[in-house]
Amino acid sequence: MSRFYSHVNTAKSILGTYSGQVPFSVFLKAFFAKEKKFGSRDRKNISSFCYSYFRLGYAFKEQSIDERLMTALFLSTDVSIEWLQKEKPEWVASIALSLKEKIRVIGLNLKTVFPFADELSQGIDLLQFNLSFLIQPDLFVRVRPGKMEAVETKLHNSQINFSRVNESCLAFANGTKLDDVLEINKEAVIQDLNSQRVAEFFPMKERQSWSVWDCCAASGGKAIMAHDYIAGMHLTVSDIRQTIIQNLHSRFKEAGIRQYKSFVADLVNPESLQSSLQDLKFDLIICDAPCSGSGTWSRTPEEMVFFKQEEITRYSNLQKSIATNTIRYLNKGGYLLYITCSVFKKENEEVVDFLQQAAGLELIKMELLKGYDVKADTMFSALFKL
Numbered sequence: 021m022s023r024f025y026s027h028v029n030t031a032k033s034i035l036g037t038y039s040g041q042v043p044f045s046v047f048l049k050a051f052f053a054k055e056k057k058f059g060s061r062d063r064k065n066i067s068s069f070c071y072s073y074f075r076l077g078y079a080f081k082e083q084s085i086d087e088r089l090m091t092a093l094f095l096s097t098d099v100s101i102e103w104l105q106k107e108k109p110e111w112v113a114s115i116a117l118s119l120k121e122k123i124r125v126i127g128l129n130l131k132t133v134f135p136f137a138d139e140l141s142q143g144i145d146l147l148q149f150n151l152s153f154l155i156q157p158d159l160f161v162r163v164r165p166g167k168m169e170a171v172e173t174k175l176h177n178s179q180i181n182f183s184r185v186n187e188s189c190l191a192f193a194n195g196t197k198l199d200d201v202l203e204i205n206k207e208a209v210i211q212d213l214n215s216q217r218v219a220e221f222f223p224m225k226e227r228q229s230w231s232v233w234d235c236c237a238a239s240g241g242k243a244i245m246a247h248d249y250i251a252g253m254h255l256t257v258s259d260i261r262q263t264i265i266q267n268l269h270s271r272f273k274e275a276g277i278r279q280y281k282s283f284v285a286d287l288v289n290p291e292s293l294q295s296s297l298q299d300l301k302f303d304l305i306i307c308d309a310p311c312s313g314s315g316t317w318s319r320t321p322e323e324m325v326f327f328k329q330e331e332i333t334r335y336s337n338l339q340k341s342i343a344t345n346t347i348r349y350l351n352k353g354g355y356l357l358y359i360t361c362s363v364f365k366k367e368n369e370e371v372v373d374f375l376q377q378a379a380g381l382e383l384i385k386m387e388l389l390k391g392y393d394v395k396a397d398t399m400f401s402a403l404f405k406l
């Protein structure tokens with residue numbers, strides 16, 4: 021019990037000093053690096069308390085950190101009954117209720133959790149979406165072609181719980197350690213369910229050979245997937261910084277991808293692109309654009325809390341600029357696959373409208389890939405033809 025109090029107090033002091041300048045995971049790491057007295061269990065509990073707190077988003081904003089933390093711990097499974105008996109005895113009888121029932125007990129108006137409802141893309145169920153912030157999402161892996169049997173056998177042998185979502189996707193409780201059991205990137209890629217579903221947008225069956233440019237490749241999640249599903253692909257990848265491309269090289273090595281070209285370019289700067297690509301043109305450009313990341317905020321709820329609404333317009337302008345500059349390198353009849361992990365219409369439908377009107381692309385299909393009701397991220401994907 022005294023340990024629980026001490027964890028609560030530490031969480032309160034962390035929450036009181038964090039102001040969103042760096043990712044919360046980085047902030048926590050720095051905090052624990054300085055405060056050596058905390059063992060791994062302490063660190064785990066304190067981190068978990070803080071994340072539960074951020075999960076409340078904008079709900080009960082007028083209350084003190086103390087009160088909100090109490091509410092957050094009551095909603096999550098972290099709370100100590102003894103602590104509750106002392107601090108909030110009227111909630112003790114409700115401790116074993118379901119999340120939805122607890123929400124009723126504390127009088128939480130769910131719609132107050134997510135503060136940017138007016139900005140949302142079409143078709144989002146607001147209550148379900150708000151509820152999703154109070155629930156930790158699952159961990160998903162994409163099992164690479166031909167590896168499912170071996171992967172499932174290893175998981176069974178190591179007694180790791182998982183569920184099979186579809187022919188290539190497995191779901192695990194968040195925090196499940198897989199590195200010691202699976203050959204990550206070779207056999208299976210850590211990739212959210214809806215990031216995997218983007219493969220449904222690959223224009224696969226029409227050609228024998230594809231020249232593909234993943235222009236915002238990061239460490240190559242979409243590019244590895246394209247490699248697995250697009251036969252006859254000649255791959256080029258780029259990103260804005262050399263260090264990012266360096267990570268991609270390591271990951272590609274693990275994934276067994278050797279034949280590809282790579283370069284570094286700022287896609288906002290047409291000259292930077294021109295000097296790298298010259299006259300090259302592509303049959304498919306994958307543009308997994310920099311975005312607010314709002315579709316992933318149930319994994320990083322602190323981002324929702326510190327996000328500034330005006331950033332949405334900044335991202336939307338950046339996305340339009342990047343897409344405009346990249347489609348100059350599309351072959352006639354080629355495809356642009358535009359992707360975000362955002363739930364905001366300015367970054368999704370508005371960019372789609374822009375690309376049709378200003379750039380003359382033909383929209384083949386688009387979809388908001390909803391993850392909030394399946395413990396996954398929400399993504400947006402649109403396929404265009406030139």
Ligand SMILES: C[S@@+](CC[C@H](N)C(=O)[O-])C[C@H]1O[C@@H](n2cnc3c(N)ncnc32)[C@H](O)[C@@H]1O
Nearest residue numbers: 236237238241242259260286287288308309310
């Ligand atoms: C959503 S991430 C891409 C994720 C990646 N495709 C994957 O599947 O793992 C967006 C990427 O765009 C890059 N980026 C941001 N601004 C850029 C710019 N101006 N030019 C080029 N790349 C940029 C970021 O560095 C980041 O790696």
